[in-house]
Structures are given as structure tokens and as C-alpha cells.
Amino acid sequence: MLRVAICAPSRRLHEEDAARVAALAADYPGLELHFHPQCFLSHGHFAGTDEQRLAALVECGNDSTFDAVWFARGGYGAVRIAQDAIARLAAPAERKTWLGYSDAGTLLGGLYRARIGQPVHAPMPVDVRRSGGDEAVRRTLAWLAGDRSGEEPALDSHPRAAFNLTTLAMLAGTPLMPGLAGHVVLLEEVAEHLYAVDRLFFHLSAHLGGIAGIRLGRIGDVPENDVEFGEDGEAIARRWCARHAIPFLGEADIGHDIANRIVPFGLARGD
Numbered sequence: 001m002l003r004v005a006i007c008a009p010s011r012r013l014h015e016e017d018a019a020r021v022a023a024l025a026a027d028y029p030g031l032e033l034h035f036h037p038q039c040f041l042s043h044g045h046f047a048g049t050d051e052q053r054l055a056a057l058v059e060c061g062n063d064s065t066f067d068a069v070w071f072a073r074g075g076y077g078a079v080r081i082a083q084d085a086i087a088r089l090a091a092p093a094e095r096k097t098w099l100g101y102s103d104a105g106t107l108l109g110g111l112y113r114a115r116i117g118q119p120v121h122a123p124m125p126v127d128v129r130r131s132g133g134d135e136a137v138r139r140t141l142a143w144l145a146g147d148r149s150g151e152e153p154a155l156d157s158h159p160r161a162a163f164n165l166t167t168l169a170m171l172a173g174t175p176l177m178p179g180l181a182g183h184v185v186l187l188e189e190v191a192e193h194l195y196a197v198d199r200l201f202f203h204l205s206a207h208l209g210g211i212a213g214i215r216l217g218r219i220g221d222v223p224e225n226d227v228e229f230g231e232d233g234e235a236i237a238r239r240w241c242a243r244h245a246i247p248f249l250g251e252a253d254i255g256h257d258i259a260n261r262i263v264p265f266g267l268a269r270g271d
Helices: 015-025 050-062 082-088 091-095 102-114 125-129 133-144 165-171 194-205 233-243
Strands: 002-007 031-035 068-071 097-100 118-121 160-164 184-190 213-220 248-251
Touching: 002 050, 015 031, 015 125, 015 133, 050 068, 050 082, 050 091, 068 133, 082 102, 097 102, 097 133, 102 118, 102 160, 102 165, 118 160, 125 133, 160 165, 165 184, 165 194, 194 233, 213 233, 233 248
Parallel strands: 002 031, 002 068, 068 097, 097 118, 160 184, 184 213, 213 248
Antiparallel strands: none
16 A cells, blocks of 8 residues: 655645545555645645745655655645755655645755655646546546556656746755756646747746756746737747757656646666
């Protein structure tokens, strides 16, 4: 039996969403999900105070009876507790799989830098709220149960890492930024103007020297601007990659949608 702790380092999860995810998990008899009560707290924007979110994350990470920690949802907040949480993680955390995406990439990046456990870009419980979101949640449940068909296919033998563009750009230059030299970096974005995507690539590409390349996931839900930007996401990525001599390696099947696929950080399992 693989036991999975679920906590919410950023925004809260609704009880009805947790119930739907638990119902889906019943189809995977090898999994046992445990939603930490902190998931359902509310303190302004956040799932409880910084102290409550920090305590729950450390509790889940250091509990040796759990095999994985699955972040309930994204939304800004993890960065406020990430450094303190990582500093308090003990030996049991090093044996865990850590799963999430979007703002949860803050923690995945920090954990990868600290070499704590196996960070994995993967759909989260909150995705059950999307139209057709059961498909995304099942992808992660199946992966935890041993089915690797939901992984984003690797194109070569380089180690990989996957992030939301804004999240990784905000990590750049901070103590949470992982070393990504030699990696293929997969990036996606949602709900940003294209000029903001351009600005983010300007900043981030300057911090990615030595990587093996960038693959671009979906740039979704782009707001309408008063003036057409004149480039799409791929053109933006290609231009900044060319400026910094970073190979642009094409598309990646990740994004803020139900088709979002799974990317374990580092080398693919079995390599």
C-alpha cells in the first residue's frame, strides 16, 4: 500500500473537491490518500496562516508512514514558507515523492536543489474542478500506482525539470533556485499577456546558462491586449533562447489544463 499525504502550501482545497478525489482514488486499491485538515483552512488568500501551512507541510514530509506528498493546489503562497519548510525536513522526507505544479513548483524547485526526495510535475487534486478534470487527477493517481503512461515523453537522455514560467522566473537568483545545468527545462504559462511572457523569458533565460535546452508547453488563456503583441509564445521563446545560445527543442505536453502530463525531475525512471 502506497500512502499519500495531501497538504496545501498555498491556497485552500474545498471539501467537496477532496471528496471527489477520494472517490476517484477508490479505483486504485494500492493507494491510500490522507487529506491533512490544513487543506481546508482559510486565512485571507491562503490555506491557513503561514505558520499553519508550514507546520502541515513539515508534518507530512517528516512522517515516515507516508510515501508521497501531493500538493492540493497551486495559487500564490508556497514561497512564503518554502525555505523554512525545507530547512526543517528530516530523513523521512528524503525518501518521498513530491507532486504538484504551478505555484507548487516553488517547492519542487527548492526540494530538487536540496536533493530531497523525488520532485514530480503532476496534476493536483484541485484539477478535479476543471471540466473533464477527473482525467487529470486519474493521471496522477495512476502514476502513483505504477502506471507511467501519463508521463510526458522524453526526447533524449538528458535529465528534465518542468515549471510554470512565472514560478521559475521568480526562483531565479534566490536560494530556492535549483541547479539546472545539463537539463532540458519544460515551461508552461497561463493567464499572462504575451508581453508579460516576453518579460519573463527576458529574465529567466539569463539565468539558464548551461542547460541542454528548453521545451515549451502550452501558453494558455492569454488575456486580450489593447494592441496585438505580434509574436506567439513559441516565437518569444525562440528569440530569447537564440540570444542566450540555449537550444529550443520544440513543444512539451504540459500546461494548466486537463491534458497536463507528468514530468519526474532528473533522469527518467530506469535510466
